[in-house]
Amino acid sequence: MATVDLRKLASLRDYTNSELRLLASVAPAREFTPGQSLCKEGTSGQSCFLLAIGEVQVNRVFEDGERVLATLKAGQIVGQMALVDRSPRSASVVSSGEVIALELTRDVFERLLKASSPLALRFQEQIAIAGIRQLRMATQRLGTLLIEQGKTVAKAPPRSTLQHMQAALEEWDMSMDDLDAVKVSVPAGMMGADELKSRRGPL
Secondary structure (H helix, E strand, O other): OOOOHHHOHHHHOOHHHHHHHHHHHHHOOOEEEEOOOOOOOEEOEEEEEEEEEEEEEEEEEEEEEEEEEEEEOOEEEEEEHHOOOEEEOOEEEOOOEEEEEEEEEEHHHHHHHOOOOOHHHHHHHHHHHHHHHHHHHHHHHHHHHHHOOOEEEOOOOOOHHHHHHHHHHHHOOOOHHHHHHOOOOOOOOOOHHHHHHHHHHOO
């Protein structure tokens, strides 16, 4: 087993030494060979994985075959919904090469939560961040096809893009209509994009 320095992972940069030691003890490192599955679509999810070394592909089967939804790198969490949702895996995760990942099971996570462990609270935050990134990636892919020079493109986006977005939304139990209700708030003391543009004036 290769040595994993958790302190080098950007997503764990703010963790204390005691939290990193606890993480290493409750989430054992697992090695995966190229092409090996970490998660399989449709199966019951019992754990999530924190990628320590290597990359994985997130794949999903559609009517016209299997497609790659995303490529995740070291420091990112995959399969995180298994910690909060007992529904079947929404996609498969396959190692692109040699991969080492820390596996945190739902049972261990729930025990940490009940004990009010700071580690569990940090993981809750990272689960939310991971979901936001997935939705952002999906909406960006769709947006680049729907908008051209500030005007809506008449033609419909390719099915693969809509499928990608649908998969990301389903991961968070949302529909396309739910996106209309999502609002972005600007923290106090900060300017939104529209206000910043108006203050800059014409270019």
